[in-house]
Structures are given as C-alpha cells and as structure tokens.
Amino acid sequence: MQHEWAVLEPTTLTERVYDVLRARIIEGDWGSGNFLREKEISGKLGVSRTPVREALARLAADGFLERIPHRGFKIPHNSANDLLDLYPILAALEVLAAAEGFKEMGKERLDALRSINESYRAAYALQDPKEGVRLNNQFHNLLTVDCTNPKLSQMILSLQAEVFRLECWALVNIHCWDVSIREHEELLNAIESSDYNEALKILEKNRSMTVHDFSNFTEKETD
Template sequence: MKADVTAAEALDVTPVVAEDIRIDRPTLHDVVVIRVRDMIIEGTLAAGSRIHEGQLGQQLGISRTPLREALKVLAREGLVDLVQGKGALVRKLTHKDVKDMLVVLSAMEDLAGKLACENASDSDIREVRRLHDAMMGYYAVRNRLPYYKLNQEIHSAFIRITGNEALSMVHTQLQARLKRIRFIGNEKPEHWDAAVADHEEMIAALEARDGPRLSRALSNHLAETWLRVADSI
C-alpha cells in the first residue's frame, strides 16, 4: 500500500470539485467580429463598399491579423465577399436576392409557428417572453441596435424551440445574410411601430399555444418586412 494515500482515497470519497462559475470574457476575435458586423448592420460600412483593412484597423485600434480573421467569419455569414485582388467588400444584395430569401424565411417561420406551439416547454415560452419584454424596453427609448439584436434573438428562439435542427440550420444562414436588410426595416417610425405590433401578436399567440395564429403572425410580419425595405435596397 502506498504511503502517500490521501484522506479522501482512504475513505473512498470522491473529492467535490467546486462548480466553475467564472464569467467567460469575450476574446479580441469575438469583439472585432461583433463590431464590424454592427458597422455593416448600421450602414457605417455601406453595401458594395470596399473594406480598407489598414484604415479600419487603425479606426478600431487593432492590427490587420484579427481584422482579417473577423472578415473571414463575416464572409461565412454572407455579409462580406472576399474577392481576390480587391480584398473584402460589403455584400450588396439585389431586390431579387432579398425577396427570394424573405419568401423562404416566411415559409420556414410559418412552419416554426406550428412546431413551436406544439414543442415549446413552459420555460421556453417564459424565455421568449423575457426577450420580448427586454426588446420592448429598448423600443420605449428608441435604441435601435440593441432592440434589433433582441428582435433577431426572438426570431431565432421561435426556430430553436421547434426542436428541428434542419430548420434551425437553414434559418440561421438566411437570417445572417439579411441582417442589414432587417435593420433598415425599422428606419421609419411608422414601420417600427408596425413591427412592434407584429411582435406583440407573436408573443400573445405563443403564450396561448395557438400554432395557426403564431404562423400567421410570423408570415405576415415577413411579408410586411419586404414592403418596408423594398424601396431602400
């Protein structure tokens, strides 16, 4: 028998390891991706424009390496085109691009409305309500970017609680490509007000577990999105 047996080993007791409750800190890579993505969403980096790495890196206070890595991520999301000899360009969508993607999104969210009401747990519904209430707080003070981000989280939550991984995968890809387009849909106050009314109907339908009602609300919302953005593309 080894002489250096610990007390825990002698008693055949497994030591209890304290739960790791440390808060994850975003890496520089994460911060750069988020910042450049926000600049595209808000139009600071205009659709079709070339991203000058040196100038943008200086503006953000970073070297070209983390910026280039961030641009690769945004290219995979469909927000940036990496063109040999030209560098990174902010992707510019045509009317047809946008309408085609919104048509597909509408069909997916129509399906999601039915599945979400069938499959969501009570805690899932409470979480969507929490996101909705937080979003409404930003709407009350007209803070568009955080409002928009929570808005998109809500649409993703409707998809997630369906439990359908294939639906989630395709929806994520299309939603990423439409980030700037969805953001400009709320530029006019009357458009923003109408979008909020749509979301009020969505949360009411979900809490009632009324699948057909939620499907209609989601489909109508995306149809109205096209009308709100068509003249701005």
C-alpha cells in the same frame, strides 16, 4: 459536489477578429459599397494581415461581405431587394424551426417573449427605430432558439443577423410596427391556447409583412 468546470474553448486570433468585425458590420459602421482594407484593420487591431484576411473570408462566406478577387472585401450594396429575398426564406425556416418548439413552450418563455414585445411597443411609442429593429430581432430569435435541428438553427441565426443588419440600415422603411406588434401578441396567444397551426400561419405572415412599400426605395450609393 465539486465545482462545475467550464471547458476552456481553444480560440484563435482569427476568431476574435471575426467577432469584432462582424459586430461592427452589423452595427453599420461601414457604409455600403465601402472596401474593408486589410492593412488598415490589421493596423488598428494590432495584428498581422493574416488573421484579418481569414476573418474577412469567413465574413464573406457568411454573406456579410462581398469578395472581389484582387480588389478586396466590401460591404454589399444594401438594397430593399435583399430584404425581400431574405424574408420568405427566413419565414419558411422559422416556421420549420418553431413547429416543434411551440408545443413545449413553457410559461416563463412566453412571459419573456411578451416582455420583449412590450419593449417593442415602447420603442414604437418613442419612435426609436433602431431599438425597435433590435427588439423585433430579439423576439424572433427567442422564438426559434430551442430548435433541435442544429443545421437549421445555425442557418436561422445567420439569416437573422443579416436581416438585422439590413433592417438597421433601412430603419425609416420599417413601418407598420403596430401591425407587427399586434401579430406578435396574436402569435403568443395562439401558442398559449395550443392553436399551433394558427401560430405558424401568423409567424409566416409576420415575417413577410414588412415587404410592402419597399418597391420605390432605391439606395444611396457611397462609392
């Protein structure tokens, strides 16, 4: 048999700028409220303003930036409310995506999920909030990755990234990890014993769990 030939996807500068900026925004490299200046970014990346503008526009369309006409693109003001808005949406969509996937989940996937959850537990023991947020995100990501509905899959990925960014920012407020970790276990056990309705119920509960005790949290402005 011949070698498998990987197809060379045609790419553009805009695409690469988008990837770079998206990663940095999610990592929280800019404080909320800060404007991303086209000239500064294009200078640092060594490209013209055009691909930067296009990348910023895409990021705004994806919800990672807020666009203000004639003023620019800025990191949206982080707020607990945004998380409260996102959780129920993500819960509904993840349940929808997982509904089919659960039935065909093999042992290797269950093991991978258990492994992630164990790392999650370790991060909890070490009080490493950023790592915990990352692992929780990874867990949910792997749970819904084989969704056969492409539109749904794409929406979930985008929302998970947005939630990830906000949770990275709100680190200290993500508590109750022990509950979250226990729920993940129960979820996997339910899947393993083919109790899919129970699994879906747990998943929905798990996604909205962190909602509590956000109420008295207000943002520290940076602009």
